[in-house]
Amino acid sequence: MKLYSVLVFHKNVDTSNVNLLKSEFNLSSFSFFQRGSVQEFMTFTAKLLVERSGLGARSSVKENEYMCHCYVRNDGLSSVCVTDIEYQQRVAMSFLGRVLDDFMSKVPASQWPAIKSDKDCSYAGLKDLLDKWQNPRDADPMSRxxxxxxxxxxxxxxxxxxxxxxxxxxxxxxxxxxxxxxxxxxxxxxxxxxxxxxxxx
CATH class of the missing domain: 1.20.5.110 (Single alpha-helices involved in coiled-coils or other helix-helix interfaces)
Known part of the structure; x- marks a missing residue:
């Protein structure tokens, strides 16, 4: 099982504009020369999923040997992760919920509109969460x-x-x-x- 990326977005409830707040990638299984393109494609796909999803929606989309799991909360805070086929959907959705709860606890909603890129966001918890959830047995009690x-x-x-x-x-x-x-x-x-x-x- 492999977890390749996690991205946090804010979908404006009034305008439906989607803005990337923070992202983290684990692309070590791709060649060095592919990583930039893979990262861009994952970001593009994740943003597209959030744009096309309604508020309060959870969805999973299969693309070749990859799965894109998306969770858009009612307040517009959204998260997408890209996994391999073996990564369980239930675990991926639990992971996305945990990511959004942690993000919201450290970055108040009043700051979301001001974040224009990854660099503007002070949140630093994505890497630890991405690393921890590589092995669902350690992170998710139900998997254990x-x-x-x-x-x-x-x-x-x-x-x-x-x-x-x-x-x-x-x-x-x-x-x-x-x-x-x-x-x-x-x-x-x-x-x-x-x-x-x-x-x-």
């Missing part, structure tokens, strides 16, 4: 929980496989089990005969 659930599934599957690999048969385990009622054992036996359940083990 999801990965742990997936790991648990794998461990459980491997445990069942290892029991069967030692030569024990599930049929024998069911017969020996004191925790299963006679009715459950009969159901299992009939289901095995009909080959309708338990054939995954």
């Amino acid at each position: 929980v999801q990965e742990e659930v997936e790991e648990t599934k794998i461990v459980m599957h491997n445990t069942i496989q290892s029991v069967l690999d030692r030569g024990e048969k599930l049929d024998d385990l069911v017969k020996k089990s004191e925790n299963l009622s006679d009715q459950s054992k009969l159901f299992y036996t009939q289901a095995r005969k009909m080959n309708k359940c338990c054939n995954y083990v």
Whole structure:
């Protein structure tokens, strides 16, 4: 998973003009000679998405092997990130929300119209956020929980496989089990005969 850029814009609620407030890029995976063009294209695409999005909108657009995720808040403060296809949409939207909350806490809305370029904006948190969210597991608690659930599934599957690999048969385990009622054992036996359940083990 790769997070290539994050850009913060202000969309004027009255005029719909869009102004870039701050941006940060991680283009190390591109050749040195491509980086300038890639950065310009990402900035152009991000601004276009904000211009075409309504207030309060969230959207994701696929472009070749890249995804552009856009979040425009009701107050016009907006953010766009460009990721690879593997970067989850939910995580990208969480990232954009975090970026906008952090930006707003450090740059009051009264200053937004006065910012004409990156250099005019004193906000310095984008690089840290971009670096931190390169690995969603470290930045997003939901990603960590999801990965742990997936790991648990794998461990459980491997445990069942290892029991069967030692030569024990599930049929024998069911017969020996004191925790299963006679009715459950009969159901299992009939289901095995009909080959309708338990054939995954």
